[in-house]
Amino acid sequence: MRRVIANGEVFVEGERRPLDLVIEGESITALLARGTGPTDAEVIDANGLVALPGAVDVHMHTREPGYTHKEDLITCTRAAAAGGYTTIFGMPNVDPPTMTTEDLDATLELYREKSIVDYNHNPAAKLLDQIAAMADRGIAAYKIFMVVDTGRTYPHPSAIGVHEHGELYEMMKEIAKTDLRLMVHPHDQSLMDVVEQSYWAAGDRSPWAYGKTLAAEDGMIWDTATGTLLRLAEATGCKLHIVHTQTARQIEMIEDARQRGVDVSAETNHWTIFLGTEEDIKEQGSYVLSYYVPPHHQQAVWDALRNGSIDMVASDHAPHTREEKEVGWTDAWAAHTGTPGIQDQLPLLLDAVHEGKLSLARCVDLTSAAPARIFNIDKKGSLAPGSDADIVLVDLGRPWTITNEAVESKIGWTPYHGRSGTGSVVRTLVRGTDVYANGEVTGLPGHGKQVTLR
Ligand SMILES: [Zn+2]
Known part of the structure; x- marks a missing residue:
């Protein structure tokens, strides 16, 4: 044809x-x-x-297998198609969590049957003896998070979290041998455990208390974890991808590590630049994820998106049902964290282009060329012949208004309902x-x- x-x-x-x-x-x-x-x-x-080259999202929570009451591989890839995304990478926090070749093979089989767009899947690098074997399945990266869920059991099941520097060090040494990249959600749980006590003692478990906890001391929970990861990447030679880049200090540390030759890529997410304000959290509570990004950090992220310090915008598409969010009004720690976004992210970024906040060239690099380049994906991220x-x-120039009615994701809601651009x-x-x-x-x-x- x-x-x-x-x-x-x-x-x-x-x-x-x-x-x-x-x-x-x-x-x-x-x-x-x-x-x-x-x-x-x-x-x-x-x-x-x-x-434009089809957009490539290296960070998406498909929810299948295991959490198909939230989303499945058909509904999330329908949302991707409607949002201009032609390649997605799923994450390992499914059930069973992806930790072995057996889990990975079974999960990839589900994509083969159901996915509308092209894909890969990032397993968790939790079991050292599985790391090399999983690389043989054609994966592009591994994923791990440093968060512990307190007050809930999802979306960060403890089986695939890592909370000890020694374990991270061993893991990164093993991954370095594969030459693949490790994606990490940076987080210092020990600090969070202390900070949140001050709110809990006062009986405040609101979304705003949750947001302030994560943003405490100008972002220390993010910054200390990022510092650790960068130092371990330098020690082990493991290629590193930092997700949720959202503080000025993280950006400085990433640039500094690059100067010393560390192979580190940085990702931010739509909610950092479009949903992380105090007003967003107070109005929508847990529906917007409730990670507070203060204005000076949001500004630093925009600057980094323009100058290339941040390599890509990924959706971190993370659908949950309304019931799983509503509980957040009384206890934000009990609400499943994450917010959908793959259908809305590219229009939001094109609106930023329209507003003059981002060049079209940077928008294309952030959403397709850079993810394809950094994760070594063949024939993607470019419209050159041969792709x-x-x-x-x-x-x-075409205006849009986002509505819940147009949502392809199974959950049927978007935090951007009513927004125009x-x-x-x-x-x-x-x-x-x-x-x-x-x-x-x-x-x-x-x-x-x-x-x-x-
Ligand atoms: Zn995520």
Whole structure:
């Protein structure tokens, strides 16, 4: 099958160009001057639209297997398609948590049957004797978190958490041998245990108390953990990926480590820049995750997104039911943390482009080129000939309003309900096949393939 995306612009080599894009089968085969493409091809009229590389989300909580009352691999990849995402990486906090080759094989089989977009899955690097064997399954990274859930048992099951520096050190030495990257949610639980006592003693378990706890001492819970991780990465040579980069000090430490040759990539998430204010937390409570990002840190994150200190924006898509969130009004520690976002993230970032807060080139790098480059994903993150035809057609001038009614995720709500902006996802293709067009998800379960590494 041959298709031509004609009459629009194509984002290639860092800029928009008036080109026609030729797709043969699953690949992009040529970029040609407008009107000079093959005449026997199906034409997709992109007049007024810009073709961007399909977005790549390396941090997504699919909830399957085990938590399919929240989300499953069909619903979350429908949300991805509608949001312009053509590749996703799932996380290991499913049930059974992904720690062994057996768990990993079974989980990857579920993706094969159900995923609409391309995928990979990051297992937890918890069992040292499983690390090398899991690498053979074609994974791109491992994931671990340093959080302990107090007052709840999810989304951070203790089986796949790591809370001792010695254990982290052993783990990173083992991962270094695979040359894959370790993604870590940095967190200092010992400090959190102390800080939260001051609120609990006063009987305050509100979302705002939770937010202030996480942000205590200008972000020390994040910063001390990040410092430890960077030092261990330097000691072991393990490639490191810091998720939830959200303080000025984290950014400084990451830049400093890079100067010393540490291979560290940094990720922030939509909620850091679009949902982390005091007002958001007081209005929406646990629905917005309730990680408080004070204005000066939010500013530092925006600066880092513009100057490249932060490499990518990942969704950390983390759906939970309303019931699991409502309890947060009386006890935020009991509410499952996390908020959905994969369907809304790219429009929110395109709105930031429209507002002049971010260049389109940085937006594309943050959402597709950088994740593909840093996680070594083959044929993704670019519209150059030879790449997979993973394409998102966007209308940079089309306004949007986000509503719960349009949510593809099983939970049926979004923290952005009612928010408006400019810059819309119009159509999404995965390897040349439409998975989203004209407001409808058209991709079929099983279309997605596990991505390969370069
Ligand atoms: Zn996460």
